[in-house]
Amino acid sequence: MTSKVAIITGGTGGIGQSTAKIFIEEGTQVVLADLDEEKGQQVAENLGAIFIQADLAEREQCRRLTKATLERFGRVDILVNNAGFQHMDPIESFPEDKWDEMLKVMLTAPFLLTKYVWPSMKKSGWGRIVNISSIQGLIASPFKAAYVSAKTGLLGLTRTTALEGGEFGITANALCPAYVDTPLIAGQMADQATLHGIPVEEVPEKVFLKSTAIKRMIRPEEVASLIQYLCSDAAGAITGASWTIDLGFTAQ
Numbered sequence: 001m002t003s004k005v006a007i008i009t010g011g012t013g014g015i016g017q018s019t020a021k022i023f024i025e026e027g028t029q030v031v032l033a034d035l036d037e038e039k040g041q042q043v044a045e046n047l048g049a050i051f052i053q054a055d056l057a058e059r060e061q062c063r064r065l066t067k068a069t070l071e072r073f074g075r076v077d078i079l080v081n082n083a084g085f086q087h088m089d090p091i092e093s094f095p096e097d098k099w100d101e102m103l104k105v106m107l108t109a110p111f112l113l114t115k116y117v118w119p120s121m122k123k124s125g126w127g128r129i130v131n132i133s134s135i136q137g138l139i140a141s142p143f144k145a146a147y148v149s150a151k152t153g154l155l156g157l158t159r160t161t162a163l164e165g166g167e168f169g170i171t172a173n174a175l176c177p178a179y180v181d182t183p184l185i186a187g188q189m190a191d192q193a194t195l196h197g198i199p200v201e202e203v204p205e206k207v208f209l210k211s212t213a214i215k216r217m218i219r220p221e222e223v224a225s226l227i228q229y230l231c232s233d234a235a236g237a238i239t240g241a242s243w244t245i246d247l248g249f250t251a252q
């Protein structure tokens, strides 16, 4: 059997690396796409993946990423749209170029990559697309206008993709995680501390985990396991869904 080929964007970050590891263990060939060439090559070498440098805010680089993967492997079976970043500011002073960049990376790039891998998935009659949204795709928080908008929009893209993919064996699902222990969340700690007027070390307990049923951060491997399941044959009847993995955050 030919092994499957997966593209994981934001592939050198916390969730991206954990997902790559799990895919590689099951024999899937993995292409990691991310910004930093040096880090990317190192991570790819450690994991046994391929790294392709790409700034996903640029349409041409989304195209180049897909083209290079297809040239190398001849197919793409799995697409994990995972690249993302946070920026917090009130709407009044939210930098407009930051808004543009966030929408490009977290909403436009998933659309473009879906479009570009579509012919390959359609041809093989099998495809899995997993879009990493957030609980912020389901509920809003102040000062995160662009992040909340992109992550909410991504749920709409997921549903539309699912509807169009059904007849071709292509499924599309979204994940809505709460607080995963990765560099992204570490980067938010200082902003949250300032916002709430508390020391940084109190942010996990007093902010992130205040309203969760389970009082610990999510491990990136836990998110990766759900991605792996949604990309398996066993999940062939699951599409258009938004999967929360949120410590019970949205249960109330």
Ligand SMILES: NC(=O)c1ccc[n+]([C@@H]2O[C@H](COP(=O)([O-])OP(=O)(O)OC[C@H]3O[C@@H](n4cnc5c(N)ncnc54)[C@H](O)[C@@H]3O)[C@@H](O)[C@H]2O)c1
Binding pocket: 009, 010, 011, 012, 013, 014, 015, 016, 033, 034, 035, 036, 054, 055, 056, 057, 081, 082, 083, 084, 085, 105, 132, 133, 134, 135, 176, 177, 178, 179, 180, 181, 182, 183, 184, 185
């Ligand atoms: N960590 C959390 O608590 C959490 C919660 C919900 C959703 N998410 C989402 O999960 C995804 C993965 O995040 P993570 O927690 O692993 O964070 P992370 O910061 O470890 O990884 C994100 C990766 O995306 C890459 N990236 C950012 N902009 C890019 C661009 N223009 N082009 C290419 N790559 C780019 C970064 O370089 C980074 O490697 C993100 O979409 C994030 O919004 C994270």
